[in-house]
Each structure stands twice: as structure tokens, then as C-alpha cells.
Amino acid sequence: MIRTFLILLIFQCLGEGFVFMTKMPVPGPVIGMLLLFVFLLLKKEAAPKLIPGVQELLRHLSLLFIPAGVGIMVHGKTVLDEWIPLVIALVLSTAISIVVTALCVKWMSR
Template identity: 40%
Template sequence: MDRRRIISCAAAFLALVACNEAGNFIAYALHLPVPGTVIGLLILLGLLLALRRAPEALRDTAVFLLGHLNLFYIPAGVGVMAYVALVRQDLWPIVIVLFVSTFLATIAAALAFQWTAKLTGRTEGDR
């Protein structure tokens, strides 16, 4: 990778971080009940819609981050290991909530899909 490519990918990563931090700042400053990360993603979406394309460096950076997404679970795993005694104590409520929330999320996704299919006029056989 040449120096110009590294600098452009670093700038793209900085743009992602800037959108995230801007969203966090807006959520904190306005006391919004929405996480700052979600607002940051909406800022990024707005920028991409304004550009009408994803810059190549941003696309490359996103592909790299998504390819190594499993590394982002390491801090959560370490946190669970740090509180393993507490997790063990409340294991059954945690398992029940995980199953119920997964079931409800699946139902919500199916209903959203059906609703979107009705709005767009598409059926199962359409591609």
C-alpha cells in the first residue's frame, strides 16, 4: 500500500470517527433519548446522500472494518469474563430475555418486511 492510499484511508477513518463524535455531542447537548452513535450514522448517511456516492477510501475503510468486525466483540467478552460470577447468578433471566427478545425481533423484522412489500407493491415471486 502506498503512502497516499494509507493517508486517504486514515482520513476516511477520521471522517467515520468525526461523524460518531458529532452524533455523541448532539445527543449529549440536546439531551436526546437517541444514542449518539445512531445520530452519527444519520449524519454519515446524509453526507453520503449529498455526495451521491461513497468515496473509494471510505468504501475501502468500511470493507476493512466489516471484515474484522469480530475484533470489536473482544471488549464485550472481556467485560463478561470480569463479571462472570454476576452472570452465573442471573443466568436464567439472561437466557430467557435473550430468547424472548430474539423472538420479538424476528417477528418485528417479518412484519416490517411485509409492510415494506405492501408499500412497494412487491410479492414473493418478484425480484
């Protein structure tokens, strides 16, 4: 599991470094995930080695929501003051995600 976590952190750091050098307005971890995806496409034998560690990390995924919950509690007044834009952003981003996912599934099923 430590090896898998190390590989994920390496790709996150690569993404962060790429974003820092290019000044792209994209989060570094997103670029890191894309780099990991390309790596796994090019080196197919790496994916089966990562599966056990990834499954273990996914079992504890709920722990990653604790900081977001704390942030909402700390900034509760701001959330209450800005609830309309937040609801609009959530609804729109959910709808866009559903449409993009449907288009990707349709495109990949061909």
C-alpha cells in the same frame, strides 16, 4: 482507510454531541449512524469512496467482540446470578429484531 475511519469517528462524535446537548436516552453512536445514513443519502458520490475502507474495517470486525468477551469474563459471577433475565432479554430482543427486519423488508420490497 484512515479517511474512512476519520469520517466514521466524526459522525460518531456528532451523534455523541447531539445526545449530550439534547439529553436523549439513545446512544450517541446510533444517532451518529443515522446522521451518516442521511449524509450518504444526500451525497451519493461519497459512498463509493468509503467502500474500500469500510470493507477493510469489516474484515477486522471480530476484534470489536474482545471487550464484550472480557466483560463477560470479569463479571462472570453476575452473569451466573442473573442468567434468567439475561436469557429473557436476549430471546425477546432477537424476536423483536427479526419481526422489525421482516416488516422493513416487506415495506421496502413494495
